[in-house]
Amino acid sequence: MKDLGEEKYVSIPQPEDVPVREREDAMGAYLMMFAALAAGLPLPIINLIASLVYYFIHKDKGPFIKFHLLQSLYSQLITSGMNVVFVFWTVRIFFFESTMVTDYYKGYVAVVVLANLLYFIFSIIAAVRARQGRFFYFLVFGKWAFHQAFSIRNADVKVHVNKTPF
Amino acid sequence: MRKSIGRELLLLLTFFGSIWAVVSYFSEDEAEDCDVIPEDLYDKLGDFVIDDFSQSSSLILIANDSFSLESWNEILHRLDFDNSNCRAIYLSRNPEVNAYTLPGDNIVVYSGLIEFVESGEELAAVMAHEFGHVKKGHVRELLKERFAMTSLIMIVSGDAGGNLLLELSDFLFTAAFSRDNEKEADYYGLELLERGNLSTRGMLRFFEKLEEEKMEMPEIISAFSSHPLSADRLEYIRTHAAKSVGDSLLNMNWNDFQKEMLDLAAHGDQ
Numbered sequence: 258m259k260d261l262g263e264e265k266y267v268s269i270p271q272p273e274d275v276p277v278r279e280r281e282d283a284m285g286a287y288l289m290m291f292a293a294l295a296a297g298l299p300l301p302i303i304n305l306i307a308s309l310v311y312y313f314i315h316k317d318k319g320p321f322i323k324f325h326l327l328q329s330l331y332s333q334l335i336t337s338g339m340n341v342v343f344v345f346w347t348v349r350i351f352f353f354e355s356t357m358v359t360d361y362y363k364g365y366v367a368v369v370v371l372a373n374l375l376y377f378i379f380s381i382i383a384a385v386r387a388r389q390g391r392f393f394y395f396l397v398f399g400k401w402a403f404h405q406a407f408s409i410r411n412a413d414v415k416v417h418v419n420k421t422p423f
Numbered sequence: 424m425r426k427s428i429g430r431e432l433l434l435l436l437t438f439f440g441s442i443w444a445v446v447s448y449f450s451e452d453e454a455e456d457c458d459v460i461p462e463d464l465y466d467k468l469g470d471f472v473i474d475d476f477s478q479s480s481s482l483i484l485i486a487n488d489s490f491s492l493e494s495w496n497e498i499l500h501r502l503d504f505d506n507s508n509c510r511a512i513y514l515s516r517n518p519e520v521n522a523y524t525l526p527g528d529n530i531v532v533y534s535g536l537i538e539f540v541e542s543g544e545e546l547a548a549v550m551a552h553e554f555g556h557v558k559k560g561h562v563r564e565l566l567k568e569r570f571a572m573t574s575l576i577m578i579v580s581g582d583a584g585g586n587l588l589l590e591l592s593d594f595l596f597t598a599a600f601s602r603d604n605e606k607e608a609d610y611y612g613l614e615l616l617e618r619g620n621l622s623t624r625g626m627l628r629f630f631e632k633l634e635e636e637k638m639e640m641p642e643i644i645s646a647f648s649s650h651p652l653s654a655d656r657l658e659y660i661r662t663h664a665a666k667s668v669g670d671s672l673l674n675m676n677w678n679d680f681q682k683e684m685l686d687l688a689a690h691g692d693q
């Protein structure tokens with residue numbers, strides 16, 4: 258694996274640097290899930306599609322928005338994955354009756370409920386922070402999203418064609 | 424950067440992993456809390472039921488913790504009878520195709536069942552299912568639902584009047600396990616067969632025969648409460664049998680065994 262060494266990051270914007278328009282779009286990333294929540298309950302994938310569409314519309318509007326988009330998307334990806342497993346498992350038990358309500362199932366229900374609850378709470382906090390032009394880092398997803406949104410890639414480094422004569 | 428994300432990921436996985444483990448473990452405890460019926464009380468009730476039962480029909484002891492008929496040893500050994508929590512198995516002369524678990528975790532096998540099945544593997548499958556009811560405490564569960572604690576205490580204290588007898592016989596004739604319990608017993612039975620390296624096709628064959636003859640496995644506690652053989656029950660047993668690994672047959676001569684049991688049942692009735 259390539260050793261990345263010291264990571265370089267674009268300077269992080271302070272609240273006063275973030276225009277209201279950007280703040281609202283960033284907040285929107287978290288609110289997407291509320292809009293799609295009702296539709297997404299039986300089929301968690303629908304949530305995800307709505308978020309993906311939102312992501313592709315706004316992803317090039319600067320690192321502040323991109324960070325919030327990615328953080329929301331990643332956390333939702335994982336939560337939705339867990340919900341899909343839950344729905345699949347439940348349908349197998351109660352509709353096809355090909356398996357039983359086991360202790361593992363009960364444990365998984367607890368995990369899924371907790372995961373959704375945490376996802377819900379942290380998303381609201383993050384949405385409020387985004388509206389204020391601030392950051393809020395989720396565990397794992399926060400650092401991951403920050404890295405992707407703010408790291409300086411070689412392609413981003415400007416080649417200075419024009420030089421001073423001195 | 425990677426290190427700190429890795430650390431957080433580990434933290435997150437540990438957190439949710441322990442929630443899963445703890446809840447799974449905890450709900451197992453909950454499922455076993457049907458031990459509210461004290462052990463000695465339950466055993467006394469078992470004796471009482473067997474006493475009552477043997478007054479109206481023949482009961483021949485097949486096995487308990489200190490005795491077993493030699494011809495049954497192969498089946499009992501493969502199904503790990505010693506660890507089944509089952510107190511005793513009895514043979515009873517009755518033309519019905521039936522086997523059931525009584526309160527006290529005594530299993531009664533009708534001679535009609537022995538006559539109906541065509542191999543030791545099929546009989547082992549039925550026994551494995553019954554062991555499932557015993558192991559999963561289904562009778563205790565039923566008892567808990569049916570009786571108030573006080574009536575149980577009355578039995579033990581000898582204060583069991585006619586009312587209680589009535590209640591008990593009512594229980595015997597109407598109580599039936601839930602569909603979930605049946606399924607649980609089926610699953611446990613399949614597991615037990617596989618652990619004994621026995622083909623689960625015996626169970627499939629048995630259920631298919633019931634279906635062919637449009638019979639129901641009346642089973643369960645009362646000879647009068649019938650249990651429908653649901654399509655999904657056959658379905659999951661079929662799925663299981665298809666991927667069955669245990670394929671070795673029982674080391675016994677079924678025809679000899681069948682004849683011996685039917686003779687025994689006929690003789691024991693005199």
Ligand SMILES: [Zn+2]
Pocket residue numbers: 552556600605608642643
């Ligand atoms: Zn049963």
